[in-house]
Amino acid sequence: MKVKRRFFDDGHAMNSIWLALVILIVFSLLNLTHYYMSLKSFRQNMTETTLQRTTNYITRTIRDVNNTYAYSSQVLAELYTYKIQQDYDEAEILADLKQKTETISVKTIGLVDIPRGLYLDNFGRVLSLDLTSDRDKWVREFVDMPQDSRYHFYDPDNLEYESLYSFYHDYKIRDEHGQTIGILGVGIDYTEFYNRVQGLDENISVSFLTQEGKIRLPQDKKGESVFTHFPYISKNIFNSAEEVDQIIWEYRDGESFLLYFHYLEDINRVLFLKMDFTDYYNQSKTQHFYSFLLGLFLTVVVVILNLFISLYQGSKLKHTAFYDSLTGCRNRHYLENSIIKSNYWGQIRQDQYSMIAFDIDHFKQVNDTFGHLEGDRVLKQTAKIVSHCLRANDEFIRWGGDEFLIFLDMDAQNAIRVANRIKEAIDKDTVVSLSVGITNITADDNFKTVMSRADSALYDAKKNGRNQVKAHWLVTGETVDSAV
Incomplete structure (x- = not known):
């Protein structure tokens, strides 16, 4: 017993110092x-x-542009349905297309006359169609589609058609038999759209790439490869952007930036953003570094204060951890950690201790009749009387509810005398009585076996009328009842 208490008390100051150091290290790591x-x-x-x-x-x-001009292409297609089925003057059609372009504020209006094999647009061009050529295969592909309209991006490499660099909204022109006889296409300037997007944030540069990584916009970098500008981007990451957006953070040559790849299905292009966060990133690092230093300083102050407070309140902390707040007895936490799971249990077995288990007779009726406040008063009064009947080194523990345990470094016969003295004191000074069970503790016992015999003895005391002491102790491997 003395060894256990000395370990807990004398080492507390050193334990507090070690704890303070651990806290300092942990808080530094946390910061x-x-x-x-x-x-x-x-x-x-x-x-x-x-x-x-x-x-x-x-x-x-992109969606707004699509919704706005899809309707325009449909209206114009219906307008030219009649015209292309009649004999028309090409010059009049060209002038009309130019006037319609200005009216609806678009870049291009193109009209395909399939029976005559002609393409006419607002730029005054009249081209012959060759549906077998690569240039005009889009006409054949669109005619073969079941839907009447489509939205696509026309991005030619041929300088001859550079002016057609646009979003296109095509709509089929059908005759009264439902046969496709023409196509009306409305083109929206892609460069103007790009400038509109690029002006969103000066720290964000926007590019549109082909699926092979070729830059299509901005115009001054058209045809260049994104892998030339950013050689550390792997082709696998780039190719996977068609399925899942890809984000790459980089810190190179003092510059902090984010690279982002997002596939735009509507125009079959990869949106590539470079976001420069150098200024923000450096400011953030500086702020958080000073915050870290301040946190470290405050941690040191707190740890030092905590060390002094811990040393000053050590006894109170012990009391809170191992004592029952109502009765002042040792609690179950103390029993489990400082007796059962410690070397002290081996000392108890070797020294042939005894254990007393008791509870208050009809305690539930006290609570039910007079209330829990009265029940708490009875518990505190009982614990106080029992404590006066014990020595300073006897272990008095509240097991739970109205049940208590006592460990005595004496044999069962002497323990019986202590139990009777306790019972008589309770009978004299309170309105309640106790049922008491006693057992010895042998070298082969564990806590469960001891508790089982003590509970059995306590049960016999209750069974035989309560307010009495019963003892079961282990002799040569057998449990023996003792007459009290």
Whole structure:
């Protein structure tokens, strides 16, 4: 017993010092972790706000353009249905297309007359169609489609057709028999759309790429490869952008930036964004670094204060951990950690201790009749009387509810005398009585076997009328009842 208490009490100051050092190290690591987590959070916030906003803006712009001019192509197709089935003057058609272009503010209006094999547009061109050629295969492909309209991106490499670089909304022209006799296409200037998107944020550069990584916009970089400008981008990552958006964070040559690839299905292009966060990133690192230093300083102050407080309140902390708040007895936590799971249990077995288990007779009726406040008063009064009947080194533990345990370093006969003294004191000074069970503790016992015999003795006391002491102790491997 003395060994156990000395270990707990004398080592408390050193344990507090070690705990303070551990806290200092842990808090320093936490502050360092917070520093890096904050930088990670900065990246995540940029991804979820600026990046998401930019992507949504671009896709929404494309959708708005599509919705706006899809209807225009349908209306114009219906207008030219009659005209191309009649003999018409090409010059009049060209002038009319030019006038319609200005009216609806688009870049291009192209009219395909399939029976005559002609293509006419607002630029004054009249071209002959060759549906077997690569140039005009789009006409054949669209005619073979079941739908009447389509939305696509026309992106020619041939300088001759550079002016047609546009979003196109095509609509079929059908005769009264449902046969496709022409196509009316409305083209929206892709470069103007790009300038509109590019002006969203000066720290964001926007490019549109082919699926092979060739730059199509901006115009001054058209035809160049994205892998030339960013050689550390792998082709596997780029190719996977068609299925899943790809985000790459880079820090190179003092520049912090994000690279983002997003496939735009509507125009069959890869949206490529480069977001420069160098200024924001450097400011954030500086702020979080000073925050880390301040946190480290405050941690040292807190640890030092905690060390002094811990040393000053050590006894109170012990009391809170191992004592029952109502009765002042040792609690179950103390029993399990400082007796059963410690070397002290081996000492108890070797020294042939005894254990008393008792509870208050009809305690439930006290609670039910007089209330729990009265029940608490009875528990405190009982614990106080029992404590006066014990020695300072006897272990008095509240097991739970109204049941208590006592460990005595004496044989069962002496323990019986102590139990009777306790019962008589309770009978004299309170309105309740106790049922008591006693057993000895042998070298071969564990806590469960001892508790089983003590509970059995306590049960016999209750069974025989309560307010009495019963003892079961182990002799040569057998449990023996003792007359009390």
